[in-house]
Amino acid sequence: MNIEDLAAETHDDLAGRGSSASGPAAGGQPVLAVVGRPNVGKSTLVNRILGRRAAVVEDTPGVTRDRVAYDAVWNGRRFTVVDTGGWEPDARGLAARVAEQARAALDTADGVLFVIDTTVGATDADEAVARVLHRSGRPVILAANKVDDARTEADAAALWSLGLGEPYPVSALHGRGSGDLLDAVLAVLPEAPRERFVEEDGPRRVALIGRPNVGKSSLLNKIVGSERSLVHDVAGTTRDPVDELVTVGGETWMFIDTAGLRRRVKEASGAEYYSSLRTASALEAAEVAIVLLAADEPITEQDQRIISMVTEAGRALVLAFNKWDLLDTERRLDLEQEIVRDLGRVAWAPRVNISARTGRATDKLAPALHTSLESWGTRIPTGRLNAWLTEIVAATPPPSRGGKIPRVLFATQAGVRPPRFVVFTTGFLESAYRRFLERKLREDFGFAGTPIEISIRVRERADRRA
Known part of the structure; x- marks a missing residue:
């Protein structure tokens, strides 16, 4: 799907939605989508807005793939920032799926931050994205990124030609101009609620953890009922933790889809290293972890290492064996022997045999989660x-x-x-x-x-x- 197709679909969708874009997102917190083509500095700018390194950043195009939401505060006002993958014209395969995720972020946003690499100028791809934004009806703030000093500010003025209003010179790397940019963002977003520091009880937090390509994102999508996490047969598609409120067993849970862990954090590098750190942070923020294993493959050393990561973090645990629909009788017998031999130390963990593809036994996850969480909080007089x-x-x-x-x-x-x-x-x-x-x-x-x-x-x- 190319950018022009996305523009037409976006226009048609918005035409049927009426005034749904005029108010803040559910819960009263407005949403800002950060969009642009690959490697213009979107995730770096997101980290600058958040004031911490939350989004994975690497000097390689296409690091961000899913749309990932973060809570942000500026001048005491709260809003949600959604980091997206890069839009590319005439994208195919995985790149097209990434573009669809960016488009989905646009559909649910109250405002858009369009990021352009000022050192390169407006490319054909940038102009194509600008046409999408024109048709969307969303307020747009144009961020002229990589303006690291006064000498390059003149280059930002050339972006007026996109017809999206005033370009705001900013350096995501150094923070130059970020205050003015955020003031402009708040000016176009619906009135944001004041930040409150009252802790509220929320849904139980569940981390989905496993090695790459065992079906974590597929399981989340199956439970949600839509493609919330990007799924592809390329291992390691997910790189940032993706939070989603889902209904399982008739109640709401906060599921966190995480990057697949190939190796120990200290042995990883680049984007994989930061994804591993964020997966570890997601586990620390969770109460219970569902460790997903591929039932059609032998239990690996990495599977065992991930389980150890959960137990060492002191989190409740549920083991979910995915792809159960692919098993024949011989493989099931072999798997039972592997579980006794390799997972005997966590024989206490509830086990659910599921299929993320067909939805088999996913309704059994909620009882297993409740069992683990109840034990996790048990006190003996x-x-x-x-x-x-x-x-x-x-x-x-x-x-x-x-x-x-x-x-x-x-x-x-x-x-x-x-x-x-x-x-x-x-x-x-x-x-x-x-x-x-x-x-x-x-x-x-x-x-x-x-x-x-x-x-x-x-x-x-x-x-x-x-």
């Missing part, structure tokens, strides 16, 4: 915990260490989300015994879907303290 511990230790005392058997004095639950326990003893407990205590905790109290932390605190004897 101290009296009950110590009665249980006394019984367990009496039946199976800890092994001796240095010829002496350490006495287990008492235990307390130090926290939840995840459950954390502290066991007070007169001596060190071997790791095998700590694993034994964890196993017995799970057998007697459940804790399905959550990691458990058990730490040992050795109390010094009175004569040693004297």
